[in-house]
Amino acid sequence: MLPPDRRLPGVRELIDQQGYFVLHAPRQVGKTTALLSLGAALTAEGRYAALLVSMETGAAFPDDVGAAEHAILAEWRRSARHQLPADLQPPPWPDTLPGSRIGAALEAWSAASARPLVVFLDEIDALRDNVLLSVLRQLRAGHRSRPEGFPWALGLVGLRDVRDYKVASGGSEHLHTASPFNIKVRSLTMREFTADEVAELYAQHTADTGQRFEDDALRQAFAHTQGQPWLVNALAYVVTTELKPDRAVSITAADIDRARDVLVDRQDTHLDSLAERLRDPRVRAVIEPMIQGESLAALAPDDLRFVLDLGLVRERADGGVEVANPIYREIIARQLTVTMRASLPVMAPTWLAADGRMDFDRLLEAFVAFWVQHGEAMLASSPYNEAAPQLVMMAFLHRVVNGGGRIDREYAIGSKRLDLCVAHRGERLGIEVKTWRDADKAKDPTIDGLTQLDGYLARLGVAEGWLVLFDQRKNVPALPERRAVEAVTTAGGRAVKVVRCRARRMSAGARGGEPPVSFAWGPDGFSVRAPGPSSVAPTSGCPGCRCSRRRGRAPRDRRRGAGSGSGPGGRPCCDRRAGPARRPSTPPAGGGTSSVAHASARRAPASRCSRREGPPRAPSSRAPGRRSRRPSQVAGPGV
Numbered sequence: 001m002l003p004p005d006r007r008l009p010g011v012r013e014l015i016d017q018q019g020y021f022v023l024h025a026p027r028q029v030g031k032t033t034a035l036l037s038l039g040a041a042l043t044a045e046g047r048y049a050a051l052l053v054s055m056e057t058g059a060a061f062p063d064d065v066g067a068a069e070h071a072i073l074a075e076w077r078r079s080a081r082h083q084l085p086a087d088l089q090p091p092p093w094p095d096t097l098p099g100s101r102i103g104a105a106l107e108a109w110s111a112a113s114a115r116p117l118v119v120f121l122d123e124i125d126a127l128r129d130n131v132l133l134s135v136l137r138q139l140r141a142g143h144r145s146r147p148e149g150f151p152w153a154l155g156l157v158g159l160r161d162v163r164d165y166k167v168a169s170g171g172s173e174h175l176h177t178a179s180p181f182n183i184k185v186r187s188l189t190m191r192e193f194t195a196d197e198v199a200e201l202y203a204q205h206t207a208d209t210g211q212r213f214e215d216d217a218l219r220q221a222f223a224h225t226q227g228q229p230w231l232v233n234a235l236a237y238v239v240t241t242e243l244k245p246d247r248a249v250s251i252t253a254a255d256i257d258r259a260r261d262v263l264v265d266r267q268d269t270h271l272d273s274l275a276e277r278l279r280d281p282r283v284r285a286v287i288e289p290m291i292q293g294e295s296l297a298a299l300a301p302d303d304l305r306f307v308l309d310l311g312l313v314r315e316r317a318d319g320g321v322e323v324a325n326p327i328y329r330e331i332i333a334r335q336l337t338v339t340m341r342a343s344l345p346v347m348a349p350t351w352l353a354a355d356g357r358m359d360f361d362r363l364l365e366a367f368v369a370f371w372v373q374h375g376e377a378m379l380a381s382s383p384y385n386e387a388a389p390q391l392v393m394m395a396f397l398h399r400v401v402n403g404g405g406r407i408d409r410e411y412a413i414g415s416k417r418l419d420l421c422v423a424h425r426g427e428r429l430g431i432e433v434k435t436w437r438d439a440d441k442a443k444d445p446t447i448d449g450l451t452q453l454d455g456y457l458a459r460l461g462v463a464e465g466w467l468v469l470f471d472q473r474k475n476v477p478a479l480p481e482r483r484a485v486e487a488v489t490t491a492g493g494r495a496v497k498v499v500r501c502r503a504r505r506m507s508a509g510a511r512g513g514e515p516p517v518s519f520a521w522g523p524d525g526f527s528v529r530a531p532g533p534s535s536v537a538p539t540s541g542c543p544g545c546r547c548s549r550r551r552g553r554a555p556r557d558r559r560r561g562a563g564s565g566s567g568p569g570g571r572p573c574c575d576r577r578a579g580p581a582r583r584p585s586t587p588p589a590g591g592g593t594s595s596v597a598h599a600s601a602r603r604a605p606a607s608r609c610s611r612r613e614g615p616p617r618a619p620s621s622r623a624p625g626r627r628s629r630r631p632s633q634v635a636g637p638g639v
Contacts, residue, residue, distance in 0.1 A: 001204075002197060004038040007190055011038065015048070015118055015153040018146060019185040020139075022156045023120075026311030028230035028270045029190050031157055035120045039083060042118060048152065050118035051083040055135070059126040066098030068131045073105055088113060103138035107149050116152030125158035125165050132165055143183045160309060161187050163302060189309065192227035195219075202236060209247045211240060216253040224260045226325035228311070230270050235259045261406065264330050274312065274328065275335035283307050284384060286413075287332060290323065291387040292435060293415040322412040329409045333394050339381050340395035345374060347399065356404075358424045360464065363400065364497055368484050370396055371501050379503065389470035389503040390418050390433055397422060397431075417449065419456050430457045430465035435503070437472045445469065446498060454490040464495045470503035 005012060007030060014021050025031050035052045042050035053076045058068035073093050080090050091112045094104040110117045127135060142150040156162070162184065193201070198221055202213045213221075225231035238259040239251055263271070277283050282303040289296055290313070296304075304321070307313055312332075314324045323329045347370070351363035375392055382388035397407055397420065405424030411417075418433040432453040434445045449467045457465045486498045 001033070001037070002193075002201065004034040004041065006197075007034045008038060008188070010186070010188065011155075014185060015042070015050075017185070018152055020143060020154045020183045021185050022162055022187040023189070024125075024158055024161050024187065024309055025190040026309070027159060027273060029192075029311065030229045031190060032122055034190070035122070035155075035157065036083075039118070039120065043084065043088070047115065048118045049084060049088040049113050049115040050120075051080060052120040052122050052157075053079045054122045056123035056126040058131055058135075059123075059128070062128050062131060065131050065134050066101070068127070069098060069101040073101060076105070088115065099134050100138060102135050103142045106139075106151055107142060107145065110146070110150050110152075111148065116147050118153045119151045120155045120157055122157045124156045125160050127165075136162075136165075140183050156184075160306070190229075192314075193222075193229060193232055194227060195222045198222045198225075198227060198232055201232065205236060205240065209240075211244070211247040211249070211251065213251045214253070217251045217256050220253040220256040224256065224326055226314070228325055228327075231263070231325065231327055234263055234268070234270075238262050260327060264327060264334070267331065267334075271327075271331050274310075275331055277310055277312060278332065278335055278383075283310070283312065286313060286321065287323075288384040288387050290321070290413045291332075291336075291384065291390050291411050291418060293411060293413070293417045294386075295414050296321075320413060326408070329411070330407075333391075333407075333409055334398070336383055336387075337391050337395040337398065339383070340378055340392055341398055343378060343381060344395060344399050349400075351400065356425065358405075358422075358427060358429075360427075360429050363429075364466065364485065364499065367393075367396060368499065368501075372484075375501065376504065389435065389472070389501070393433060393468065394420070416445075417452055421460055428460060428462050430460050430462050431468060432456055432465065433468045433470070435470045435472055438474055450488065450490050450496060450498075453496060454492045454494060457490075457494050457496075458492060463493075466497050466499055468499045468501065470501050472503050474504070476502050476504065 008023070011021070011023070023031060023035075032052065039050040039052050042048045055072055057071040057075045061068040061071065077090060077093075080088075090105070090109040093101065094108050096104045106117075106119070124132075124135075139154065144150075146152060158165075195218075199213075199218050202218060202221070206212050221232065221235055225235060235256060239255050242262070243255055243258055244251055267275070278287060285299055285303060286296065286307045308315060308321075311324055312328060313321050315321055323332065347366070351359055351366050353359050375389075378392045378395075379388040382391050384391065394407070394409070401407055401422060401424055405422065408421040408423065410419040410421075416434065420431040420433065422429040422431065430453065432449055434449045436445055446467070446469060449469065453465055453467050457463070484500060486500075488496050488498055490496055
């Protein structure tokens with residue numbers, strides 16, 4: 001354990017200055033442990049009576065302020081028995097009206113205490129609605145009576161800052177103001193461990209047991225966790241109690257990697273609660289563009305601050321935002337692809353060679369076939385619409401490496417890409433994922449993608465990779481009309497397969513009318529071939545009809561001219577309603593020509609379809625000079 005003053009810089013100074021403050025940080029980063037240790041240290045020094053008490057018991061009574069106050073005060077008395085000596089125990093709580101009991105108890109305790117009272121109210125944001133507002137207002141009302149009639153210093157401790165406390169008020173579920181507790185001096189948070197502090201903590205284990213962490217293991221532990229306190233301790237626990245319980249055996253970087261996989265697969269309470277946050281619209285507004293590599297849209301500063309406070313993301317030194325650590329990146333990806341992974345069809349591992357090693361060419365072939373058959377249909381099941389193609393691809397790759405490898409993911413806001421590294425039995429494949437949207441206008445992102453992928457492969461130390469381009473433009477042509485995969489060489493001399501996939505969200509059955517496709521691997525790479533002309537006969541109407549609006553037929557071609565509105569050979573096309581196609585009249589015996597046939601012959605080349613069966617309508621009887629509404633149905637020269 002590290003000294004509490006190091007984890008809570010500035011808190012002791014605030015206490016000495018009679019400060020009321022807020023300490024907010026994600027779950028299980030050490031808030032409670034650090035404040036318990038700080039309270040014990042302050043009390044032991046003889047200057048203060050300091051303790052940590054919980055407010056969580058009041059959350060069981062969200063609509064009953066009086067019952068919540070009784071539960072909270074009972075918990076306070078139990079905590080005081082364990083943390084304070086007998087002469088600093090609280091007096092009997094005053095019997096007052098509901099809505100004033102917390103303030104009255106703190107007033108009586110402060111007046112009876114031989115030392116200035118310092119109280120840390122833990123889990124304050126577990127309270128909601130009227131109970132929370134009542135407590136905050138009682139604290140604000142008593143603040144003016146300190147230090148004789150109210151605590152010398154006081155801290156609110158929880159996941160959120162005051163502005164994000166949940167309360168059903170004003171049409172919003174969040175407070176969005178600090179006014180009920182506008183007496184605070186500062187809002188603080190707890191930083192992560194540094195690399196040196198991680199080494200110091202693990203050295204304490206070595207001192208206690210003799211089991212040593214090798215230097216590369218220390219570096220790997222920090223790389224996986226970025227100093228997140230719960231993860232740092234959880235990794236050490238798994239590796240020392242489950243994977244390497246023999247204290248005579250040193251811990252290596254490979255052991256840390258295995259412990260990381262155990263944590264991700266097991267998804268303990270901390271990781272599970274973190275994943276639950278992904279449903280929050282404010283969290284989605286940050287995480288979704290991050291997966292795509294896009295910039296943030298219009299986002300309220302409070303919303304971004306909320307996501308930072310949760311610990312899901314962190315701010316880089318240059319001011320950018322990224323996921324807090326690689327383990328969180330994996331948890332986010334797995335949580336967002338749960339439904340898609342469950343929906344994947346049974347896939348034979350055709351990408352594995354006879355010796356169990358992965359053949360990346362076969363994997364590419366399997367992915368293209370999977371995308372054509374299932375990819376676009378699965379886009380609609382994505383919880384994040386804009387990042388759906390990336391999530392579907394990650395779901396596919398997770399099925400590929402499940403049990404035999406892993407995927408390392410790198411994504412950040414503004415990077416314009418998603419980088420994936422597929423590792424399997426010592427072999428690695430670098431993949432860069434980009435999207436092409438209508439907002440990009442005519443700029444093909446392939447060139448930029450190849451440059452970025454070249455640098456990524458150089459950093460990985462591999463010579464082959466994929467550039468996967470998801471084309472999300474509205475008017476993108478169907479996949480059978482284009483080449484799916486192209487083999488290129490980057491400026492750095494690395495072999496890259498450029499994979500182009502149409503990625504439009506489509507309704508069920510929208511692809512039903514497209515012809516089947518075939519695949520072939522040739523000297524120029526893996527390609528998708530369109531079949532020849534379809535041999536399927538029309539279900540209704542005359543052959544080649546383009547005018548009917550009935551379901552299942554091609555849309556009407558409104559252009560006028562030769563062939564418009566007619567079937568093969570210049571025949572009039574079928575009627576818009578159900579029924580057989582009209583047939584031209586046959587001349588009577590003897591070579592004569594009927595009036596019907598004559599009218600049909602004159603208007604057939606540029607005729608529109610008739611709306612009803614029967615002979616064409618007679619010329620309009622409207623008065624001269626009045627325009628006919630249906631000129632195509634008027635027989636006569638020039639029509």
